[in-house]
Amino acid sequence: MHILDTARLSLREFTPLDAPFLLRLVNEPGWIRNINDPGVRTLDDALSWAEKRLFAAYCELGHGFWAVQRRSDGELLGMCGLFKRAVLPEPDLGYALLAVHEGQGYALEAAQACVTHARERLAWQTLMAITAVDNPRSTGLLGKLGFVEQGQEWLEGYNEPSRVFKLAL
Template identity: 45%
Template sequence: MEVLRTARLRLRWFATSDAPQILELLNDPGWIANIYDSEVRTEAQAVEWLKLRLMARYWHLGYGFWAVERLKDGQFLGLCGVIKRDGLDHPDIGYGLLTRHWGQGYAREAAAATFEYCRTVLGMRQVMGTTGPENLASAKVLLAIGLQDQGVHQTQAHEGLSRVFEWTDPRPADDMADLAALRLRWRDALTRPDRACTFSACVTPEVSARWATGREDFSESAYRALVRQYAGQAEDPDLQAVPTPLGWRFHLP
């Protein structure tokens, strides 16, 4: 499922067919040095890693880490996106590209588009980013797209120290505006095929967990089938919206 495009890139959902590409990425020296060693060494392990670490989040959150492809030839470059990690107060932008594609501005382009998507499509009011304290290249990317350096901290999401970056919407909180934006996102998710991927971002974590917990099939076709089940509620004025740590969400029966 395509999420967004830039001048040179396409960001889309991962699928189990991406196992060879993700296996290469997870064993790339740059990934291991700057992110971590997942100890994924076979395609079978890569499939399970894809399901649990990437694809399940689309169902739980309505967003996640997406495959980054070059538009001109479909070449797989790496991943980029936004997730909500345990141990961090707000969703954070992350990325990792194969070493051979470094130095061409792809990380900045993908991260900038992700940041814009967070604000304008997902309605996020606070976004974070973290890097290793010595990872100056990633720090430059986060600063360039508009996040502010908050210094080096020990977060609950990481074993070692991290340099933390953050952006907060300068506009005052407005519940009425946020609720109106939620209803618009809900309608778009149910009526626009290109926005179906945001469906889970419209509901409470309890509801999305009900859909995802114990599931084996995290495919795009299964997700779109779920969206179709709710199509008749696109304009339902009686849906109950409740505040959550991620903003206003619908709590569906």
């Protein structure tokens, strides 16, 4: 299902046909370093991960992490979206791109659109975000969006502290 468009991007729900892309994305060194290693090593693993992590949220919450595609050619670049984690009191913004697409403004463009979606379509009052402690690119992106760092916390399910950010919408 289509979610939204920006000048260069289209965001939509992932489908089972995206399993090969998701397998590649969650095994990127940046994903493993800055998010986690979900142990996804095969296409079947990727589909199972997507069913639990992505598709279930679409059904249960009506939002989640969406596929980010370049509008000009339909190429999948990464994911960006809104998700309610059990470890945070408010929904949060999350994003990840394949390394080959980093540094081109796609993450900022997608994230800005998701913040607007949260404010205008979902009528949320607050949005959170978390990053690895040593992730200056994400910290900079969140700063551009107006997020304010709340400090570091040990969140359940993570092996090290996370930097926690908040944005009043």
